[in-house]
Amino acid sequence: MLSLALRTSRTALNAYRSRGIHAPASLNAVTETDLAHFASILAPSSVISSLAPVNSPTDELDPFNQDWMGRFKGNANTVLKPKTVQEVSQIVKWCNERRIGIVPQGGNTGLVGGSVPIGNELVLSLANMNKVRSFDPVAGILVADAGCILQALTDYVAPLDHVMPLDLGAKGSCQIGGNVATNAGGLRLLRYGSLHGSVLGLEVVLPDGTILDQLTTLRKDNTGYDLKQLFIGAEGTLGIITAVSILTPPAPQATSNVILALPHFDNVLPLFQTVKRDLSEILSAFEFLDRTAYDLAVKHGQGKALDESEVEGAQCFVLVETSGGRREHDEEKLNDLLEKLLEADEPLINTGVVSQNPSQFESIWGLREGVTEAISKEGKAYKYDISVPVATFKDCVDATRDHLESKGLMRPDAVKYVVGYGHCGDGNLHLNVCAAAYTQEIADALEPFIYELVQKHRGSVSAEHGIGAMKTHALHYSKDAVSIGLMKQIKGIFDPNGIMNPGKVLE
Amino acid sequence: MLSLALRTSRTALNAYRSRGIHAPASLNAVTETDLAHFASILAPSSVISSLAPVNSPTDELDPFNQDWMGRFKGNANTVLKPKTVQEVSQIVKWCNERRIGIVPQGGNTGLVGGSVPIGNELVLSLANMNKVRSFDPVAGILVADAGCILQALTDYVAPLDHVMPLDLGAKGSCQIGGNVATNAGGLRLLRYGSLHGSVLGLEVVLPDGTILDQLTTLRKDNTGYDLKQLFIGAEGTLGIITAVSILTPPAPQATSNVILALPHFDNVLPLFQTVKRDLSEILSAFEFLDRTAYDLAVKHGQGKALDESEVEGAQCFVLVETSGGRREHDEEKLNDLLEKLLEADEPLINTGVVSQNPSQFESIWGLREGVTEAISKEGKAYKYDISVPVATFKDCVDATRDHLESKGLMRPDAVKYVVGYGHCGDGNLHLNVCAAAYTQEIADALEPFIYELVQKHRGSVSAEHGIGAMKTHALHYSKDAVSIGLMKQIKGIFDPNGIMNPGKVLE
Numbered sequence A, B: 001m002l003s004l005a006l007r008t009s010r011t012a013l014n015a016y017r018s019r020g021i022h023a024p025a026s027l028n029a030v031t032e033t034d035l036a037h038f039a040s041i042l043a044p045s046s047v048i049s050s051l052a053p054v055n056s057p058t059d060e061l062d063p064f065n066q067d068w069m070g071r072f073k074g075n076a077n078t079v080l081k082p083k084t085v086q087e088v089s090q091i092v093k094w095c096n097e098r099r100i101g102i103v104p105q106g107g108n109t110g111l112v113g114g115s116v117p118i119g120n121e122l123v124l125s126l127a128n129m130n131k132v133r134s135f136d137p138v139a140g141i142l143v144a145d146a147g148c149i150l151q152a153l154t155d156y157v158a159p160l161d162h163v164m165p166l167d168l169g170a171k172g173s174c175q176i177g178g179n180v181a182t183n184a185g186g187l188r189l190l191r192y193g194s195l196h197g198s199v200l201g202l203e204v205v206l207p208d209g210t211i212l213d214q215l216t217t218l219r220k221d222n223t224g225y226d227l228k229q230l231f232i233g234a235e236g237t238l239g240i241i242t243a244v245s246i247l248t249p250p251a252p253q254a255t256s257n258v259i260l261a262l263p264h265f266d267n268v269l270p271l272f273q274t275v276k277r278d279l280s281e282i283l284s285a286f287e288f289l290d291r292t293a294y295d296l297a298v299k300h301g302q303g304k305a306l307d308e309s310e311v312e313g314a315q316c317f318v319l320v321e322t323s324g325g326r327r328e329h330d331e332e333k334l335n336d337l338l339e340k341l342l343e344a345d346e347p348l349i350n351t352g353v354v355s356q357n358p359s360q361f362e363s364i365w366g367l368r369e370g371v372t373e374a375i376s377k378e379g380k381a382y383k384y385d386i387s388v389p390v391a392t393f394k395d396c397v398d399a400t401r402d403h404l405e406s407k408g409l410m411r412p413d414a415v416k417y418v419v420g421y422g423h424c425g426d427g428n429l430h431l432n433v434c435a436a437a438y439t440q441e442i443a444d445a446l447e448p449f450i451y452e453l454v455q456k457h458r459g460s461v462s463a464e465h466g467i468g469a470m471k472t473h474a475l476h477y478s479k480d481a482v483s484i485g486l487m488k489q490i491k492g493i494f495d496p497n498g499i500m501n502p503g504k505v506l507e
């Protein structure tokens, strides 16, 4: 599902420049002198640079300068890939003294332009720090280098009967350090909670090169302020995470899922309540697709589950996943639930299909996970990853569509679809506006309109993707001046010279 | 179980004084002028003061000056019990300008002397802020004033099919604000994780009186640094929590438990692994008692479950609790597990008893929960609440006993028992040294011995109770100089005048 195609959007790049985001003038570019120093502490294979004497070709630097969406492009002349925390520390210490900006980079799958330079900062890639340090199979505690790829860790703990507490579409490329730095949510949050709960310890290189060792494997440790929490979701602006200690839950023995068609959106909330009560601890996902999202997924062959005649008139769809310790128990619970739903006097659902085997399981998930791809096949997507009360999901989508309509923009050569889907169980709506092309007119119609809508509902302008370079101007819609002021003071403590991921998160 | 008997220990109070803990000279006592100001903004019932014109009798102030253990005694002349966040803000603003120290106080059940003044600071009690602000029965999100008592909130959400994500012995008195301020762990941590994961938002009055509104009800919100995390476990040194937004899980429909007798301590880890795998998502507690703890509990009539002949030779005991969505499923899993354990070729357990009804359920828990009381009936307890690897639980207890033995202190008129029990599932050992009386000789033999032992195992000198006034000198055994330095800088940002709970957490 993860494609690394770099679709550069000129409009987006322009919008980005026009907001005047650029590396602070107080920071310096990497020079040949710096490079000579780096070469003295790192293996040759750890250094990519267009500077002499290394003279790497540009296309070796490109993948580190361009973000996953192709919307943001940096201008780093040097990428370093240290292999140990000591090497990271030495690099950072040097950069701090020389006032060189640093962008910590994981798998570069971030969706807000946080992982590439805004100017000519140095890119410090964690890709070469990719060893598991330890795994305690009894407590389920994994300690791994920050550069370990999420999929690799998933594969590592699976035969030891554990799962990673997070899962996301980018798992084949994203790194655990990047996940922690972005406080990634993903598909298992409903079940296993956020990384603020499951990350037990971190090793971090602070912006002056000091190694902060909080790499504990303790589940409980109430000794002073919990500093590691600050790095979770700081998007590399407070330091470089070099290792992560994380709690992995026991692997479920069985998983199942069902797709449900609902006649009205209003039924989503009562349905969620019933499902939560009846499935209780085995409920692991409750995902939402509006009619448009479902139709687009089906149109583009992303999974197939329901009969066309049966879903006539359905206003939206819900995917429920269970995972638990014993297949027959879980199936019994799920079947009982479905029976109850279908036989109710005023049923909340039109119909529902339970997966009977792994391939059906995949094809039901395909409907939900395929929405992104389906939309990208239809046109250019303006993506908003917001948190709002579940009850307002439909209102938010409708209000956006109405607003575009009132601007005369709902037409085949402008906006084709306004789509809503997402992690309903977490109040996280992916509001996507699918257009024929990226244009300034559409961009202006959408912002600040959507951010103001989110603010009205006391929501979050970024549920899981973060702020990066893309949303610094929108932070104030979700955080007040007091909070932003405190954030800036905290940034000042850790990074007084502002070298760490400049221009990201805070303006 | 919660007794408010105030057992003052002179030795402990002396030890406390001899460490030179006192309110900084830069802080002022509350004067009649201040009192007049407070009286102008608060209802008369919100003010207790020995100063004129209020002239409250001392015994009205005593309960606020003395901690639960009777080890710490403050000297506040004034206690304020504001009713709104605005009142709190006005009080704090005044105190900040006048440099008056403030101790935020919840239920005053804290076990490290954090909730009472070390000198003549003002006590700000949250007791009058005790309303539920909202509850969303679909998402399970509760927003409550900080002064709500944990038991009251448990009772509030129960008929709405939810449970609080934490439970502890002090629940009849402790407040949700105090729980968050201490990052309380308790009996449900294994199942529902830590407050860093389940607290969604906070309203906090900062030390300059500013109201920080992060009282969101969003499960996901990646917009900048997660500031609220800093207040979780800060023990009132960074600000006053006035409201909490917290995720409550759906109530389990059935709970059960079993007590298991183990021939050797070495079996605990393999047993934990088997139990985790087989009970998976319904496992809700895995508690450990060593032989001494068990025998003391039985001796003092704290629950009864196992036949004497059957537990002969058992070295330790484990209590397993399940809670899940369907009784027959859960019982089946538990019975299958027991059968497997008993019929194994080399069984990990000698015997086990499953509760058959609510009263047996209580009596099995009684064995575990009654240890504290049993110990207090035997003598004076030196209590260490530490996190160490589970594999070293027995070593830690044995090493402490051996050490006391080598000092000639293991005798009926000095140390009677060294006892280990605790939340095995969380790596949290309660190491209790039960003595005939508190003496300096024993205290000196125990510290820094135990802290060094913890440090050797990279453990935590305070798993859940915090640092308070009692352990500021021991913080460095679990946190290095870099971490402590950063904590002090953070304290400096929030509370430059050092008025908020002075002398606590950081020296």
Ligand SMILES: Cc1cc2nc3c(=O)[nH]c(=O)nc-3n(C[C@H](O)[C@H](O)[C@H](O)COP(=O)(O)OP(=O)(O)OC[C@H]3O[C@@H](n4cnc5c(N)ncnc54)[C@H](O)[C@@H]3O)c2cc1C
Binding pocket: A001, A002, A068, A103, A104, A105, A106, A107, A108, A109, A110, A111, A114, A115, A116, A126, A146, A167, A168, A169, A170, A173, A174, A175, A176, A177, A178, A179, A180, A181, A182, A183, A184, A185, A186, A187, A235, A236, A237, A239, A240, A241, A242, A464, A465, A468, A501, A504
């Ligand atoms: C197909 C697809 C699906 C996705 N699905 C989800 C989803 O469901 N939920 C979700 O939350 N996100 C999702 N994302 C976004 C993204 O994958 C996550 O944010 C991921 O956690 C980023 O990890 P990364 O290693 O690629 O980090 P990068 O993209 O390299 O970096 C992201 C940010 O973290 C910083 N950073 C990276 N590594 C470190 C480090 N070691 N130390 C300090 N800072 C560091 C960077 O500077 C940057 O600011 C998805 C992305 C894609 C492409």
Ligand SMILES: Cc1cc2nc3c(=O)[nH]c(=O)nc-3n(C[C@H](O)[C@H](O)[C@H](O)COP(=O)(O)OP(=O)(O)OC[C@H]3O[C@@H](n4cnc5c(N)ncnc54)[C@H](O)[C@@H]3O)c2cc1C
Binding pocket: B001, B002, B068, B103, B104, B105, B106, B107, B108, B109, B110, B111, B114, B115, B126, B146, B147, B167, B168, B169, B170, B173, B174, B175, B176, B177, B178, B179, B180, B181, B182, B183, B184, B185, B186, B187, B235, B236, B237, B239, B240, B241, B242, B464, B465, B468, B501, B504
């Ligand atoms: C019988 C018994 C059993 C216990 N069991 C456990 C257990 O299993 N697990 C566990 O973790 N603890 C346990 N404790 C310790 C204690 O109950 C908890 O720490 C509890 O969370 C404290 O809550 P409280 O309201 O009584 O806070 P207090 O004792 O009043 O205060 C504790 C600390 O928090 C600060 N504080 C209180 N309220 C606020 C506020 N609104 N804003 C800012 N700061 C505030 C105080 O200044 C103080 O530093 C137990 C205590 C007893 C007496």
